[in-house]
Amino acid sequence: MxxxxxxxxxxxxxxxxxxxxxxxxxxxxxFPEILKDRARAFLSGFPGTVLYAVKCNPDPHVLRALYEAGIRHFDTASLPEIAKINELFADAHCYFNHPVKSRGALESASDVYGLEDYVVDHMAELDKLCDVAGTDIIVEVRIATEHGRAVYDLSSKFGARSGDAVALLGEANRRGARTAVAFHVGSQCPDPDAYRLAMIDAAEIIRQAGVPIEYLDIGGGFPVEYGSPVPPMTAFFDVIIRARDELGLSMPLYAEPGRALSAxxxxxxxxxxxxxxxxxxxxxxxxxxxxxxxxxxxxxxxxxxxxxxxxxxxxxxxxxxxxxxxxxxxxxxxxxxxxxxxxxxxxxxxxxxxxxxxxxxxxxxxxxxxxxxxxxxxxxxxxx
Known part of the structure; x- marks a missing residue:
């Protein structure tokens, strides 16, 4: 045929x-109705701002369904992803959450699309970012975490260790940028406690840095079932809320689900x-x-x-x-x-x-x- x-x-x-x-x-x-249902459940259950990780599935049918369900913030890792979201949704807020970016991509993200939020995990990347985009931005310092039982260990490639993260936050603040902290426990992580442990690490780094923190981005990694049972999403939300309260984290929380919304x-x-x-x-x-x-x-x-x-x-x-x-x-x-x-x-x-x-x-x-x-x-x- x-x-x-x-x-x-x-x-x-x-x-x-x-x-x-x-x-x-x-x-x-x-299946747009399933996508909308998963997005609404995450929006209502997570205690903060929800960013959809575009890399997980950038198809316009998927993006439109999530937007119609209420998703307005997007974790974008490249200039084409930023362009796609801006072309589809005039009121969307994109975050350049790739820790390594070309100068050309940074220039377009800043000058053409007006992005304010950028992730770094190394001093040389902070130098590049400030040189191209200036300092009237939010510098999101990504820290390395233990991946626990996650299928994909993202900290094997990205993330600053504790001392380096403290130095990055201090230097970004000294240059006049606003600061935030981010981590990622690993993709397809079936262990809710991994988020609590990473939040403990983040809280200590924030304490040592002693600078104002705009938000804590706890990343993605929320799992779905592929033959082996995983805890319900509410179990992850409960652990995150308890950890926030026990650690006294008063800044807003962000999350970057991809798989949990689209799979x-x-x-x-x-x-x-x-x-x-x-x-x-x-x-x-x-x-x-x-x-x-x-x-x-x-x-x-x-x-x-x-x-x-x-x-x-x-x-x-x-x-x-x-x-x-x-x-x-x-x-x-x-x-x-x-x-x-x-x-x-x-x-x-x-x-x-x-x-x-x-x-x-x-x-x-x-x-x-x-x-x-x-x-x-x-x-x-x-x-x-």
């Missing part, structure tokens, strides 16, 4: 996507193109929208679907374990994680990979010419 690029189509269900399109190409499906609200629909006994070859893979399955060892929920007599329904029967290959000619394009699917699945059937809103469409490549550019919206809160 010839590929159709369906940029703005809306469907009532996943079954309708298959029945109307009969796609031989992968489809990225966005549940998107699926990837891929088609089986060949079956070799226990191996399935599909049209998306580790170089495409399913990259994080490989990178993070995630095992998202999935289901097999079949079109018969114009109607879509589940593939029935007993299940077995399958190895899944992506579409490229590269032998690395195979998931280390194996999946249980109905034994009757075969060529022409579809697999819906659910809970794929985080680090998916924004991470795909066009390697070997395979690229997902069909994005559709599906109504409803259950992702059916």
């Amino acid at each position: 010839v590929k159709l690029v369906v940029k703005e189509a809306r469907f009532s269900s996943v079954a309708e996507v298959i029945e109307r399109l009969n796609p031989s190409y992968p489809v990225f499906m966005v 549940d609200g998107c699926s990837v629909l891929a088609q089986v193109q060949l079956r070799k006994d226990g191996d399935l070859y599909i049209n998306d893979g580790v170089y495409g929208c399913l990259a994080e399955i490989q990178l993070g060892g995630q095992k998202p929920p999935l289901r097999a679907l079949r079109l018969a007599n114009g109607k879509c329904g589940p593939v029935s029967g007993a299940t077995r374990t399958f190895r899944i290959f992506g579409p490229t000619c590269d032998s690395l394009d195979v998931f280390k994680v194996q999946f249980e699917l109905p034994d009757g699945i075969g060529e022409g059937d579809w697999i819906e990979f659910r809970r794929m809103g985080a680090y998916s469409i924004g991470m795909q490549t066009a390697f070997n010419g395979f690229f997902t550019d069909t994005v559709v919206e599906v109504a409803g809160l259950n992702g059916a």
